[in-house]
Amino acid sequence: MSTEIIINLVYVASAVLFIFGLKLLGSPDTARRGNLISAAGMFIAVVVTLLDQKIIAYEYIALGIVLGALVGAVAARKVAMTGMPELVALFNGFGGLASLMVGWAALAMALSIADTTAPVPLFTLVTVFVSILIGGLTFTGSLLAYGKLSERISGRPFMYDGQRIINGLILLAVLACAVLFILDPTNQNWLYLAVALALVLGVMFVLPIGGADMPVVIALLNSLSGVAAAAAGFAIGNILLIVAGSLVGASGLILTNIMCKAMNRSLRNVLFSGFGVVKKVSGPVVEQGEVNPITADDAYYILEAAASVVIIPGYGMAVAQAQHAVKELQTILEGNGVEVVYAIHPVAGRMPGHMNVLLAEADVPYDLLLEMDQVNPRLETFDVALVIGANDVVNPAAREVESSPIYGMPVINADKARTVFVLKRSMASGFAGIDNPLFFKENTRMLFGDAKEMLGNLVKAFD
Amino acid sequence: MEIIFLTFVFVLSIFLGFELINKVPSTLHTPLMSGSNAISGITLVGALASAGSANQSLATILGTLAVAFATINVVGGYLVTDRMLAMFKKKKQGGES
Numbered sequence: 136m137s138t139e140i141i142i143n144l145v146y147v148a149s150a151v152l153f154i155f156g157l158k159l160l161g162s163p164d165t166a167r168r169g170n171l172i173s174a175a176g177m178f179i180a181v182v183v184t185l186l187d188q189k190i191i192a193y194e195y196i197a198l199g200i201v202l203g204a205l206v207g208a209v210a211a212r213k214v215a216m217t218g219m220p221e222l223v224a225l226f227n228g229f230g231g232l233a234s235l236m237v238g239w240a241a242l243a244m245a246l247s248i249a250d251t252t253a254p255v256p257l258f259t260l261v262t263v264f265v266s267i268l269i270g271g272l273t274f275t276g277s278l279l280a281y282g283k284l285s286e287r288i289s290g291r292p293f294m295y296d297g298q299r300i301i302n303g304l305i306l307l308a309v310l311a312c313a314v315l316f317i318l319d320p321t322n323q324n325w326l327y328l329a330v331a332l333a334l335v336l337g338v339m340f341v342l343p344i345g346g347a348d349m350p351v352v353i354a355l356l357n358s359l360s361g362v363a364a365a366a367a368g369f370a371i372g373n374i375l376l377i378v379a380g381s382l383v384g385a386s387g388l389i390l391t392n393i394m395c396k397a398m399n400r401s402l403r404n405v406l407f408s409g410f411g412v413v414k415k416v417s418g419p420v421v422e423q424g425e426v427n428p429i430t431a432d433d434a435y436y437i438l439e440a441a442a443s444v445v446i447i448p449g450y451g452m453a454v455a456q457a458q459h460a461v462k463e464l465q466t467i468l469e470g471n472g473v474e475v476v477y478a479i480h481p482v483a484g485r486m487p488g489h490m491n492v493l494l495a496e497a498d499v500p501y502d503l504l505l506e507m508d509q510v511n512p513r514l515e516t517f518d519v520a521l522v523i524g525a526n527d528v529v530n531p532a533a534r535e536v537e538s539s540p541i542y543g544m545p546v547i548n549a550d551k552a553r554t555v556f557v558l559k560r561s562m563a564s565g566f567a568g569i570d571n572p573l574f575f576k577e578n579t580r581m582l583f584g585d586a587k588e589m590l591g592n593l594v595k596a597f598d
Numbered sequence: 599m600e601i602i603f604l605t606f607v608f609v610l611s612i613f614l615g616f617e618l619i620n621k622v623p624s625t626l627h628t629p630l631m632s633g634s635n636a637i638s639g640i641t642l643v644g645a646l647a648s649a650g651s652a653n654q655s656l657a658t659i660l661g662t663l664a665v666a667f668a669t670i671n672v673v674g675g676y677l678v679t680d681r682m683l684a685m686f687k688k689k690k691q692g693g694e695s
Contacts, residue, residue, distance in 0.1 A: 190650030203669025211677035236664035240648035379640035385615025488627030
């Protein structure tokens with residue numbers, strides 16, 4: 136009995152460390168320490184759990200830990216910063232899968248000791264099914280998100296008629312399996328079917344979601360991986376799993392909400408509407424004027440005369456791996472006495488905070504990264520807005536064109552700067568396939584080409 | 599009674615989570631995700647008991663696999679978060695060249 140008390144006391148300490156760790160994540164100065172504290176909480180929780188008298192065989196545990204630690208460490212070290220969204224998606228999935236298996240294993244153990252006089256408690260059965268359902272859909276949903284993000288499969292939304300009805304039916308079928316299994320726990324087929332259906336549901340749920348909506352989906356899957364852990368905690372009666380799982384669940388939910396707000400869409404709309412295939416809006420489309428292309432050499436004269444420049448990065452910067460080139464240009468401009476800041480839209484990139492991490496990698500100090508609300512009121516004061524691989528997040532149609540699908544979405548008002556440079560591969564429309572009147576504005580100059588190369592040309596022009 | 603107790607803990611933790619995370623600036627949202635992801639690897643603690651029980655082979659197999667996947671989550675999550683956070687620098691500390 137006393138070991139159990141010790142274990143639980145250490146769990147309390149571990150929960151406190153998680154909470155402090157998350158608290159310290161509130162500022163970039165303390166965030167690294169916060170992460171270490173949180174890791175320490177995890178470490179003591181794992182060590183003290185091994186003291187549990189119910190654990191009698193350590194060889195499998197050692198095997199699992201060594202394998203997992205190796206894979207995890209290699210992945211964490213090798214991943215490029217541009218590949219971070221994929222990695223997080225993959226880790227989310229593994230968390231979900233682990234929770235599914237913990238729930239299932241708990242059930243297997245409970246069934247092996249249960250008999251007719253002492254059946255498995257209903258509470259255990261129900262919570263096991265919750266952890267299997269959520270863990271399973273988190274797993275396959277995350278794998279699919281990983282595939283879309285890493286472009287192993289098309290990032291385009293995949294829709295068909297009656298999609299929602301079919302997804303609803305699958306969910307109902309899982310619940311039906313749960314009920315049938317609870318009524319007769321000796322028939323394991325219902326259990327297997329439920330696991331399979333939960334896995335199918337994860338795929339079906341991410342299929343209709345397009346690449347540009349990935350920030351929302353990753354945040355939601357992040358939340359679900361936490362909820363799955365909490366559900367597993369209910370199933371095995373472990374408080375620490377419940378506390379840590381629900382902290383993560385809440386965190387993911389907040390991020391999901393922030394992302395949805397930044398796109399001016401409801402979660403339902405993101406999950407079910409397949410934004411990327413919105414048909415071209417008919418009716419009075421924006422009057423498309425002339426596009427004004429410009430060469431790097433001409434752009435140099437304008438940049439050279441500028442006193443302040445705001446750089447607005449988007450997913451294109453990540454694709455072109457242009458963050459270091461951006462930093463180089465920033466350094467040269469600053470050497471020229473120009474004030475340089477960055478304006479970061481919450482959904483720029485493929486996951487929350489994607490741009491910030493890339494720029495941090497390129498050694499851009501984080502106090503130069505301004506949020507949309509900070510920068511918008513003073514955009515008129517900038518001589519140059521340099522848009523690098525961003526499209527929808529600077530689209531003035533969101534303010535001006537009521538028929539535009541993104542009308543009402545908060546955007547960075549790049550067009551208000553005196554001159555706007557847009558670095559863009561070609562005139563193809565953005566991911567969401569929406570016209571962008573910014574490109575046709577009088578004060579806009581287009582720099583066509585690979586972002587990294589173009590930035591290199593600008594830097595060269597200064598030499 | 600245990601059900602009520604566990605649910606109580608669950609609900610309070612969710613509220614606590616909301617309070618904590620609301621204060622995280624958007625600059626840190628990616629490290630927050632990977633860091634909280636590592637925390638969700640806590641399911642490792644649950645997996646240990648199954649992997650080590652050794653009296654029910656299905657539970658042992660599932661438990662061992664769960665230990666492996668959860669460890670990937672924990673080790674990879676914390677390491678990659680640390681790697682990212684190490685890059686965040688303020689202007690004075692040589693961010694400017």
